Amino acid sequence: MNNSAFRALSYGVYVLSTWDNGRPTGCTVNSVVQITSSPATVAVSVNKNNYTHECIERSGNFAISVLHEQSDPSIIGTFGFSSGRDTDKFDKVDYSVKGMLPVVNNAAAYIVCEVEKTLETDTHTVFLGKVTDADVLENKPPMTYSYYHNVIKGKTAKNAPTYIEEKAEKGKWVCSICGYVYDGETPFEDLPDDFRCPVCKQPKSAFVKK
Numbered sequence: 001m002n003n004s005a006f007r008a009l010s011y012g013v014y015v016l017s018t019w020d021n022g023r024p025t026g027c028t029v030n031s032v033v034q035i036t037s038s039p040a041t042v043a044v045s046v047n048k049n050n051y052t053h054e055c056i057e058r059s060g061n062f063a064i065s066v067l068h069e070q071s072d073p074s075i076i077g078t079f080g081f082s083s084g085r086d087t088d089k090f091d092k093v094d095y096s097v098k099g100m101l102p103v104v105n106n107a108a109a110y111i112v113c114e115v116e117k118t119l120e121t122d123t124h125t126v127f128l129g130k131v132t133d134a135d136v137l138e139n140k141p142p143m144t145y146s147y148y149h150n151v152i153k154g155k156t157a158k159n160a161p162t163y164i165e166e167k168a169e170k171g172k173w174v175c176s177i178c179g180y181v182y183d184g185e186t187p188f189e190d191l192p193d194d195f196r197c198p199v200c201k202q203p204k205s206a207f208v209k210k
């Protein structure tokens with residue numbers, strides 16, 4: 001089987017969010033699909049190891065913030081490469097409460113859902129949600145997964161349904177948190193001490209040489 005075939009599918013980049021006993025939490029996801037239009041339903045696939053997964057099971061609802069091409073990449077880093085179990089991810093991100101759920105402001109649109117059904121796989125749950133609120137936020141082109149991968153040079157979190165292990169070229173400096181590979185013109189060693197990973201905003205010290 002050639003896993004590269006899956007790269008031919010189109011995906012977006014989204015923040016999936018909900019409440020954790022009154023505290024907003026969430027994670028980055030890339031598998032969101034509209035299933036029906038009337039009544040509007042959407043499905044989202046979430047890894048069972050993600051803290052957001054158990055929070056959605058408890059709360060019975062979720063919101064999807066659709067990131068756009070100019071959304072701050074650190075949003076993806078914050079929501080994709082740390083756990084809501086021990087981090088208040090929304091502390092670092094500008095958000096609003098829409099349809100009673102927390103949504104990221106720096107996004108193209110939001111969709112709020114009530115969980116209607118679930119489909120279990122070994123690793124992921126597909127939540128089917130009935131849409132209770134949705135609106136456009138910032139009128140910019142939505143970020144596709146391929147834009148994130150090829151233009152922002154971001155990597156896939158291990159829990160994503162689309163994760164394929166990638167090996168960085170030998171000698172390259174790689175962010176140990178999000179997997180971003182530094183390929184700028186300035187040698188990595190000569191970068192200023194305040195250099196931060198453009199994806200997850202971790203300091204220079206978080207990079208390792210392959």
Ligand code: FE
Pocket residue numbers: 077175176177178179180197198199200201202
């Ligand atoms: Fe990083």
